Amino acid sequence: MPSFVFSSAGWLQPLRLLVAHGWLREAGVDAWLGALRADWRLNRTFARVHSLRWVAADMLALRLKANRNWPGARPGQAVLVYGERDGVRLARCYSLTAVRGRVLELAIKRQPGGRFADKLIDTLLPGDVLELGAPSGELEWPRDADSGVLLLAAGSGITALYGLLREALAKGCKQPVWLLHSVRRREQRAFVPELQALMARHPNLRVQWLITGEPAGEGELHGRLGAEHLRDLPAHSLLACGPHGFVQKALSLWSAEPRAGTAQWEAFSPPPAQVAGAGQAVRLEFARSGLRAEGDDQRSLLEQAEARGLKPKHGCRQGICTECTCQLLEGRVRDLRSGRETSEPGQPIRICVSAPLSDVRIDL
Amino acid sequence: MRTDRELTPAELDAFGAELDALRERTLADLGAADARYIRRVRAAVRLCCTAGRVLLMFGWFPPTWLLGTLLLGLGKILENMELGHNVMHGQYDWMNDPELNGQRYEWDIVGPADFWRHTHNHLHHTYTNVIGRDDDIGYGLLRLFPEQRWKPFYRRQVLWATLQALLFQYAVAVQHVKLDKYFKGRISKDEVRPLQRQMNGKIVRQWAKDYLFFPLLALLIGANALAVLTGNLVANLLRNLWTFAVIFCGHFTEKAAVFPAEVLENESRGHWYLRQLRGSSNLEGGPLFHILTGNLSHQIEHHLYPDIPARRYAEMAREVRQIAARYGQEYNTGRMSRQIATVFRRIWVYRKPQAV
The missing domain is CATH 3.10.20.30 (Beta-grasp domain)
Incomplete structure (x- = not known):
């Protein structure tokens, strides 16, 4: 097959027009495209798994190559990853740790009772194809923060912040940055060699781990996030990412002192569930x-x-x-x-x- | 005629509760097998249509032309009934698959899917067999029940029914445009025009595909365009006749009941179920027969549970039958030959005013 025929998405354009005007049905066209190559679709974004690697005991990082329908995204944004269970199409949101054109990286953490993540982690192989949704998420590197940035992550919240941090450092960020990653067990610390390499290369970066569920190692902090961990920090801007309770705590600690910068956060668990139909x-x-x-x-x-x-x-x-x-x-x-x-x-x-x-x- | 027992309001509630319980049990059991099934049906549709169209490219050679036409017709029947009709009812909405979404699916017939979702899903399924509310009673062309007021127009209804059978997909399309109301001056041209435009657009697309694109493709590769065109025409005709037959057996058999508009006032869930049961009739046959009818052979179950995947109707029917028997309700079912004969008899008998 001459490669120039498929070198741009343009060859699908006539088909897209026909579908848009109701002359062809997208599902039918997609069936043929998908039969030709598993990640080809008319409008939907599908991505091929390029490689997999463990970045923590319970976190698997995927490198994906999206098809040409990928709209582009910033690191720190999240994408929906689609899967199917019991015949039902499900979607879960995962943060992008790196974006280079159509090559994406995201990390999936096992969650207690999280059958979706477990199935992906246990069954995905290089060459498999996944459907992705549109990227979303507002987190961005603070622009005004000459006086420093505080990154607070809990659990898989590290993925969004790691993506932002890596991009900011690559772009030459010189302000002091302090990253605190809170995990239950030491083995859950993610991207450790990568973060240590970043610290070695960028003296303005300090990374610390907070171990909540077992004794901390050398140089690590222990216990739940509290005022004592954030004392005397020069940071004025905050980026917090984690479960709802963690983010609430981070925000209240951050705002306890006067700060010049801004606070941004993303909580990935919903607020506590309400009683059904309680009149709220x-x-x-x-x-x-x-x-x-x-x-x-x-x-x-x-x-x-x-x-x-x-x-x-x-x-x-x-x-x-x-x-x-x-x-x-x-x-x-x-x-x-x-x-x-x-x-x-x-x-x-x-x-x-x-x-x-x-x-x-x-x-x- | 029917020998149903009248139910007290309390009995109706209990009747409704039993049918609701069956509904919930089935919904809770939906899963991977149902998803696999409907995707297989879709694969079968694609396979039949593709194979049919390829075979038609071999021209008039009888074995390939006949088989090609039959396969294309089969694909169109499956798409129309088991795939399109059922998906458009939202039966597979729980799968959350945008390609099988009831509100977005567009089927391979000249009637726009949006029209059908309104006239069929809403009007017909909510007001089933209520005179004056359910346009599906005779489709404005036929008098099938003595409760319908006679008009001289009905004298020739054998002819109208024949035309409708031959052109059934167009009848389905036209129904929503409400031309009858327009000619009676009850709706204005401005109301009709956008609908007409939408319908014409769909007809043009369907014709362009079946009667222009594939014959032209045949010309281009040196095959017989006329054989392709005729094959498409016959396949569409086969589908028209089959869908007409199945659908007319659904509500116009000898023992199907109709209702006056008053029943709709404060109608309970139980009575809605009762009306669906009394107004619908089933067809008996093997598994393949049921699939080819889009499981509308289980019309009673379809009307009780229009949004439950149709492949479940067969197993639900066993229980529905028992519930109907327990409440003294007739369960209208029979072989297709017998059921359709009673439909034809209605078309013949009620063409005359005095037949009541």
């Missing part, structure tokens, strides 16, 4: 209408959208006809008929029989 207030976001509103967890999303002046397409209003189906983008909803809960991003839900259980964003 939730925030609703109707993405396509660009409307945000206060709502409750009692009434259906359809009723609540209508109460805010929206006119969603609907039919029977009893969960039969599927006319009101739209995508759940974020958050957790409850089926008012069966009580079944759903929180899968991208899952089609019938808004006439779905009530929010948390803050939700829907494609309406």
Whole structure:
């Protein structure tokens, strides 16, 4: 096959046009493309696993090469990785530790009860193909922080911060940077040789580990994150990434002292779950209408959208006809008929029989 | 006619609760096997259509032309019934697969999927067999129940039914455009025009594919374009006849019941179930027959559970039958030959005003 034919994404453009105007169906075209090469698709981003390497006892780093539909991303952003379990397409978010064109690196950590991550870790082989979602995430290296940056990571929160840090140092960042990675066991420290090499090369970088669940080694800190760990730090800007509780703690410690810089954070576990239908207030976001509103967890999303002046397409209003189906983008909803809960991003839900259980964003 | 026992409100609630319980049990059991199944159906559709189209390129040579046409027709039937219809009901929405999403799927017939989702999923499935609300009762062309007011137009309904059978995919498309209401002056031209445009667009696309692209491709590679064109025409015709037959057996058999609009007032979940049971009729046959009907041979189960993957209907039917028997409700089922004969009889009998 002459390589110039496939050297640019341009050869798919006519097909894309035909699909966009309804002359061809994307699923059909994708089936043929996928049969030609496993990671070829018309519009969807698929990536081939190039190599795998353990970066901690429970964390596997993947190097991937995305197809030409990859929109590009910054290190520190996260992508959805799609997989399937029991016939259901699931997606989990993983931070990019490196991005060079279409070559990406991300790291997957085993989670307690996390069957998705475990399956990826246990079954992925070089040459396998994964679907990726669009990159997201607002974290960026602080621009104003001449007086120093404090990076606080817990568990797999290290991946986002490691990506940002590596990029910033490569770009010649000279300000003092202090990275604290909190893990339960010593073997969970991730990217240790890489971080030590960075420290050797960049005297402005200091990396320390905080071991919460077993005795700390030499030069490491012990215990849960507390004021004593952050005392006398010159850092004025904060980047924090970890579970919800850790991020809350980091923010309260950081803001206890006056700082000139900014704080950015990302929490990857949801706030503590609410009791189903307990009458709590939730925030609703109707993405396509660009409307945000206060709502409750009692009434259906359809009723609540209508109460805010929206006119969603609907039919029977009893969960039969599927006319009101739209995508759940974020958050957790409850089926008012069966009580079944759903929180899968991208899952089609019938808004006439779905009530929010948390803050939700829907494609309406 | 039917020998159903009337149910008290309490009985209706219990009846509904039993059917709900079956629904929840089945939903909880959905999984990898159902996902694998629908993807296999889709693979079969692609295989049949591709093989059919390749064989048609060999021209009029009878073995390849006949087999090619049959395979293409088979692929189109499978796509229409077991894949398109069922996916568009949202039966596989739980898989969260954008390619099998009920709101986005577009099927290989001239009727736009959006039209169908409204007229069928919403109107027909919510108001099943309610006179004046469910346009599927005779599709505005036929008088099939004495409860429908007679019009002189119905005198020739044998002809209308024949035309509908031959052109069924167009009938499905036109239904949503509501031309009958337009001609009666009940809706304006402005309301009809965008729908008409949408329909015309889809028809042009379908024609361009079946009757232009593939015949031209044949010309290009030196094959017989006319053989390809005819093969496509016949395949579409076969699909029209088959889908017509299956769908007319769903609600117009001898023992299918219709309802006055009053039943919709404050209708309980139990009564909605009851109406679906009484208004629908099943067809008996082997596994392949059920797949070819898109499991609409289990029309009763489909109407009770329109959003549950159709491959589950066969096992659910056993329980539905027992529940129906326990509540003294008839379970309308029979071989296709017998059921369709009763449909034809309705078309014949109710063409006359005095037949009530």
